[in-house]
Amino acid sequence: MRRLRALALGLLAGTCVLSVAHAAKPPSDRLAPIHVQDLYYGDVLWRLFAGKPDIETLTALEAYQYWHLMPHHADDAALLAGSLYLSLGMHNEAGRRFEALLTDKVPAGVRNRAWFYLAKVWYARGYYDRSLDALHRITGKLLGELESERQNLTVNVLMRQGRFDEAVAQLASWHGTPDWMAYAQLNLGVALIRQNRMADADKVLSAVGTLDVAGTEMLALRDKANLALGYAWLQAKNPQAALVALNRVRLSGPYAARALLGAGWANAGLKDYQQALVPWLELHDRNLLDAAVQESYLAVPWAYGQLGAGAQAAQYYESAIQSFEEEAGRLDTAIDQIGSGHLLDQLLSADTHGQQGWFWQLIKLPDAPQSRYLYALLADNDFQEGLKNYRDLTYLRSLLENKQEDMDTFDAMIETRQKAYDQELPKTDALLATDAPAHLRAARGSIDSELNAIETGSDVAALGTSEERGQWERVRRLEEALLNAGSGEDLDEARAKLKLIKGVLYWRLDAAFKARVYAKRRELRALDASLNEAQNRWVRVQSARESVPTNTGEFAARIAALAQRISALKVALARAGDRQNGYLVELAQDELGAQKGRLAAYEVEARFALADIYDRASAPKAPPAAPPAADEEATPESPGAEPPTDQGAMPAPAPPPPSATP
């Protein structure tokens, strides 16, 4: 399943990134190599590859889409969202998205794989028509084993829909990888049995049943084919052929118990009760939980009865009755415990994997008294699917619990922020009313004009130091005074000295003038930078001030609305969880009830048989009874434990096999 998940997600994401380093032309079954151009798309991929929960990755992806943070990867992100929905078991949403996205622009290989996985999910969820529709959308062939798997899935869907002829036709014209071929042959064999074409079925199932294979999975498949063939021949009243197939089933495999039971019946069918006892006695020592073992508890004494060993038969019947009673008592306890309502929590607490969604499966059962009876449930798809849903619901509820706490925090944050605004706003408004930047800009303008005038008029003294400006002022005043002072030698001398001083001073001022103009210009530029910064801040303050009422108000409204949605969804999730819990408990109780019912029936059979043995033992010798017809109506009065003459007759012909559809 993990492999499947990786494939499903890698289908769209992996190819985007892994191939970045390879500049070669992309294969047609992959998305073109994409260099990650949006950091946020890279973040989604990182979450995906790092194994973060799919729901968190999907949430981030959808939020980034909402903010338009992935403009360069809009299509890739949308495809990825579809595959994440698929991974979370939300096949309806995934299907909707794929239908919209998987256009001709997407490479055929990617498109085909997406449809294939969608078909697989829909099949698992029982939407056969949708599954077949998705399969039909696949164009050409899938790569590698997927093509074999696709054809196998098509056959299974057809069989589920009761379209056996089409399934047979599909399989007959198909060749794929050996593993999948074996699966397909097994399905074909079963389909042929359903059509009462035993000769053809034998050919196909024997091919699978005699495969030279290794590995747990394929060995089990081989056993299963032999088991199916063996029972089919038993049904067709051909115990000899059945024995050949059943003898090929491994004694250590998962189907050994049923094969042993069948082998016993095949031998019984051949009236070889001694030989029938061999597999049945082997079964007798195995775990009573197995229905085949339970059957053997009745079959063994029955065979002894057929062999005329009444005492041994009685002994085994007594032992069976005691075992059935004990087991029934344990089942009662387990049913009560399941009814207490904690079954699902116990089941889920035994699972330590953190994965959600469709790819999750419960493998380990808790260490509880009822666990030993629940393994059959684990194999039941309805139960597994229901359990997945229950687990997802539980996870989503805990997620919402945390989010509700966040809402309270956000609420407090908004309140605090509003209080702070209330305190700061009057000060801010007062500051903004001063329009300070405009005044500063005006002042800066007048300085600039003044500097321009100084530069244009070469007013060298204007940029002198304060001492120089003082000296210049004194020279100017002295000049004015000497201008109207009349004439005289002393005055002429003073004028000459003043002229000299003025010349020296002007020379100094003029020499420094350009540098001083430059320095002033530089200061003005620095001032401009500061003014710009102040202006930016001013604008931000103005903007923040303008957004204050709506900003906090909007957040408060959003928080309130989201809190309402959380509450409503929590109620809905709780309700759905209860429904799911009830449904699963019912399934579990039905399963255990069925086990108990079966045991009760066996016990009744054993008691009747035992009573009959005792009756016969205590009754005076009578002439031998006529052999009953093999399929006579059963009567409690004649349980038939004691062998008349040909008690081992084969059972009556079985009705036609049922349809594969549930």
Add this chain to the structure above:
Amino acid sequence: MNLNTLASRWLITTMLLLLAGASMAADTPAATAPAGTSDTPSTTAVPADANAAASANSAAPAQSEGTRSLDEDLQGLKKDVVDLNRDLFVLEEELLYPANTQVAVFVSMDVGDFFALDSLTLKIDNKEVQNYLYTPRETAALIKGGVQRLFVGNLKSGQHELVAFFSGKGPNDRDYKRGATIKFEKGVGAKYLELKITDRARRQQPEFEIRDWE
């Protein structure tokens, strides 16, 4: 009821069950359909190791009609939760990290032959804001091409300095610690910085740089 009949009914039931199971061989982890009733002894239970023998290629068998509507309801409910979760995420980010003050720091890694990242420490304006220990899977996610958003926070506009310390295993599996620094200007919009770890093949050394995304 005699045992002949018992055997007959047992066989019929078993056959039905087996066929139902066998038909699912290619698509079910455990082929069985428990259907034993009080008067039809049957082979129902699949041994536990049947699950182990189940195909890794298998999908689960189909869902019964009875649970279909519940499944539809649940899907709708899950979609509502996903939508809600997205809206909460949006609210949280907008509330906590407004665009005008937001600073996000990302980490990316190219190839990774000369450096295996163990931890990363971030300092902004000489204040430690993040210290992250990587799991092998997270490092692998970076090498695969993921870009981690390592830090998101708020900064006022103006000049700032980011210093990143990378720790891990360098060439020849030696402990390796390097730093990288950048001075950046935080303006009115959100600021994104990327810490890039690349392999410098010519020098057989890793290289660490910080990119300012305008």
